[in-house]
Amino acid sequence: MKLAHHHSNFTIPRRPRIAKGFSLVELLTAMAVTSMMMVALFSMVGQSSTNYRLSQRKVNTLADSRALFHFLENDLASRVSDTKFFLQTNPSNQSEFAFIRTRDAQESNATGDLGASIYYVAFTADDGNSGSPKLYRRKLDGAATQKLLEAGNAAPFPAYDPTTDDPIAYNIVRFEIKAEERDTTGIWQTWNNTIGTAPQALEIAIELIDDFSAQRLTQESQWISLAQTTEPKQREAVRRHVHRITLSP
Numbered sequence: 001m002k003l004a005h006h007h008s009n010f011t012i013p014r015r016p017r018i019a020k021g022f023s024l025v026e027l028l029t030a031m032a033v034t035s036m037m038m039v040a041l042f043s044m045v046g047q048s049s050t051n052y053r054l055s056q057r058k059v060n061t062l063a064d065s066r067a068l069f070h071f072l073e074n075d076l077a078s079r080v081s082d083t084k085f086f087l088q089t090n091p092s093n094q095s096e097f098a099f100i101r102t103r104d105a106q107e108s109n110a111t112g113d114l115g116a117s118i119y120y121v122a123f124t125a126d127d128g129n130s131g132s133p134k135l136y137r138r139k140l141d142g143a144a145t146q147k148l149l150e151a152g153n154a155a156p157f158p159a160y161d162p163t164t165d166d167p168i169a170y171n172i173v174r175f176e177i178k179a180e181e182r183d184t185t186g187i188w189q190t191w192n193n194t195i196g197t198a199p200q201a202l203e204i205a206i207e208l209i210d211d212f213s214a215q216r217l218t219q220e221s222q223w224i225s226l227a228q229t230t231e232p233k234q235r236e237a238v239r240r241h242v243h244r245i246t247l248s249p
Contacts, residue, residue: 213237
């Protein structure tokens with residue numbers, strides 16, 4: 001007996017095709033590449049910001065030094081020739097100098113037409129327990145100036161007091177004065193500081209740092225160490241500027 005073939009009209013529906021996504025390895029690779037790109041981008045932005053800040057600090061110290069040189073040049077222009085020029089180095093290896101000058105018309109000084117200027121660096125307190133070296137200027141009145149004139153070449157370096165004098169420059173790492181004179185051939189040489197002579201020019205070198213860098217230095221020993229070190233990394237923030245001022249004959 002033969003069995004009849006049974007043909008069914010029933011068909012099995014096809015499953016819908018599912019779109020293939022990223023594998024876990026592909027996702028991790030993409031995240032790693034993106035992270036590296038972001039790190040490189042932030043590094044570039046950070047370096048650009050650092051370079052801008054360093055450039056801005058350099059510009060600020062340059063402006064400060066130029067203003068100081070202009071101030072000194074104007075004051076030295078009033079120096080009275082044929083009077084003693086005072087020059088010495090203090091224990092911190094900072095230069096100090098003083099000279100007799102004509103009195104500024106704006107000064108309230110009724111004791112004479114002459115005065116004296118004294119320039120020196122002193123470490124004084126700032127806020128809290130910190131401090132910094134500053135360049136000070138002291139002005140002597142007519143009476144004190146007259147005593148210097150009467151003492152002549154025997155006059156000692158004039159006294160000063162940073163607690164009462166006004167600072168004219170801040171964050172001073174080093175202040176150097178090189179007094180010069182011309183030899184018989186007209187070549188500049190170091191002033192020999194003999195009695196009765198005065199230098200013909202001053203080569204003034206100033207090293208200073210910006211306010212932000214100065215915040216890391218709170219003790220006088222730290223400033224002295226910075227002035228003495230030759231380590232390039234430690235002197236990155238130090239700016240040195242030199243200017244020559246010709247004195248009146």
